[in-house]
Amino acid sequence: MTLFRAEWSRLAMYAWLLALAHLGGLIFLSRMMDLGQQNLAVHWSFGAVYALVGGLSGFAQFAIYARPNPWLSLIHRPRSPGAIASSLLGAGGVVLVLVVALPIILTALWQETLTARVVDTRHWLLALAGWQIATCAYCCGVFAALAPRRYAVIGIVLLFWLINANATGWAALGLQALALAWSVWMVAALFKANRGSPRTAGIPAIALPLAMATYFLALIAFAAIELIWIAWGTHPNNSVPPPGGRIEMVKATKQERMLAVLAASRHADAPLLAEQVKLSEPTSVGSGLSRLPQWFELANVRPMEFDDQRLGVRYVFSHDDGQLHGYRIRDGADAATLSLKFPHPPLLFGRLPGMRDGDAVLIARGRVYHYESESQQVRQRVDLGDEPLVSLAPIGEAYAALSDRALYIFDARPFVATRDVVAPRARLPLPGRYGDLSNLDLIELVDGHLIVATFGHLSNDANRTPPFQTAHVLRSDGSADEIGRRALSYDHVWLYRYQAVWISPGLHAVRKYAKHLFADASTLELAAPALAPRAVWALAIVLGLIATLSTLWRLRTVDGLRRWPWIVASGLFGLPMLAAFWLIELDREAQS
Template structure:
């Protein structure tokens, strides 16, 4: 077993070193361009690349023994098949560790020691998870190489979906470990002398067939949707890719001007004032926004969401980045790299940790799931401006228009105004008006607000939860439900 392990390492030592150096240079390059540790987009890109590397290694390593003569040479040696598999898996783990984990660790430790950028424990566990996902890809590739059909590569999709959860890196160890163990077991059982023989054991058969069926099902859905959408675009019937979308459909409503949207809703109204409101619409500039804040960050999550997690304060030349370990914002001068203190729940210099990971909005606003904070630009103090009910969550970033602050939640639209008579540097908020969501948060597409001379008009547009593409509504027009 030891001889086989070292012989496999010798096969790929040069290739592993080349890829490791290339990976290191690539990581250093992107870390120079931006803060690599806080970029969720780059995290996803590198995860995809590392999965491809794991898959490619399996094809090169195990696929080389796919021919019957080579497979017989490998499998008919004085070693149990389980030990042969273990030697090859351990060699692949070592190669992937050198190619993936070692460059990541070097960049991470270098950033942690030689800079004031935020480095949390979750970033070190991120390396563990990346290596685990690469090994899942290797297991799936090895399983496909030694199976009768190469389509069994689809077994990779189900464990990947089970392993990708919006949880902390510590909790993620459980599904990732189970998924890796799952793939390891079925790959181990596929290492047998007669590859054409049926799989033995009901449990092994179920563990092999279940992810294969799920994976092929998901693959078929993706392929069919791609064909239908591409075909619709080519023949000019897809409503999302036409100059003039179908009349009365949801796409036409979304593409319309906010004033037109409200006017369409008023045209169906029985209110005697609707006609007068319609004539005012061309003179108004309504505000349209929606429930585009789909989820909030989780502490120690696997990767950063594509939401603002910090801000740059030009006056004090300080860049604030949130630390999941300390639950505080840590400041640094991006030009000199000098540390600039902490920013806690009461503002700059305060080390009181936040209860939840906040999202940074414009105009010095911070949001958690149910709390709205404001930052004073002069004093750098932070005050709690509004707190939702216990069962309520923000679904959109604060909107400032018409001299009001509008907050969209999963239950209502809240409109507040600042009490300018107060002496406080951050004026307290007074309730102006609010309205419950007419159909709740499900399938809400957008909210449009217009200020009239003597009141307000609010339009809520709902869809049916499905887009007009692919298998969803390929030959139908989705009629929006609107209430003004």
């Protein structure tokens, strides 16, 4: 406690100044916008600033102690290194409560009590999320100050994990807590008299992020090669793409995509349909959404609000009660709360033709709702259960609705003429996974639609399907025929496509696991990955063996307790773990 108080007295002034600056910034921004309704990019920006403040604070606080004499003076006292670390890190943690969490809580309190804006439980939890991100970065900064330079910056891997992870809401808080605990473990591994040799129990805490950082460096090296390739002017993305490949189809017009699959078809109707495509103006269906809003998520996929311009009212969705709460745009005064309780958080999809001024369409997973400005009521118009819809667009006399599993065709007339729930006229199951879908093009036929789907989204990624195209005719009576199917070729060799796998299959698996940890499976990201070619596995095994044998040879004189974990880890994670081994054990080896 004495050391904690001493450290706090060192940091207090700095903490209060930063806290005031943060509070001032939040007050200013709250005057400009409703911070609680900003999208993920804005939340990321805040998170990045908190991480930067945390990281720099940790580094600055401990850079002074990290020099030999101050370190000796700090540790050489009648307290265990763990107790010393707890005092100093505790003081840093309290500083970040003051700097990051308190201003968020005060701003939320102001918004809750003095404005009509929606402040949900999730908004209060942003204070905890901000603190956890800042404190995790703080520990990474501490680690950077204390660790040997050759691996001082590996804490950044934990921060990238937080950005890339899919977890939302409480799960995101759990993930942040885990990353924070890991960063504390990393610091604890080095917080001892002799910092050149991490604690044995702490080596996994350093080795895994270090191996992951080395793995990312290898991937970045491939990206750099690709940049040179682009600059050279022969990369398929920036020159004439190889014929019959995925990039050619992505770059093609809607008409060219439809004609390409029909040209490859032997179906009797294909030539006639091709003629119709040439005479028509194809439409594309798609939303670009990769995830749907989740209950109690801390950020928003899109702002959870829409404006009724006719009444001058902005409706904001509350995750706490599932209702839309209105306030007047002009003066911010409280307006009506709509009575409907949504079963899922809704997204605004604009207006459809024929709707009146002020009306809006909202989609909550498989349910489409129509907000009527005149009656200030929300009516359900489509019910597809839990099959999430990602798009609803007019195509001629019909509406096309795309879910993660199928394309639905609705008659347009009942949408405008009635207030009932409208049933789809026809359904075409997607001939692949939504996560692989790159384009869905269609034209109206006399008795239905011709639908061409191109699957090849990110197909240079090892986790995606081999690219292909299909053509279907979906008739008004609901029947469907496949007219053609065409495999597209890859534009890159397997060595490039599976770089993330063969460099280290183990770390590739860890990366995937970490990304989805605690997260609900997003069906929008589901893909059908192809089995990797045998050559990929052969190369991965050879590299794994090289790593294992190198470690075995290097540690041939070391006792089993220190030797076997490294050998097993090198076998599992390959060359990146071998690099981690060299970087961590450099001092320990020299000292033994």
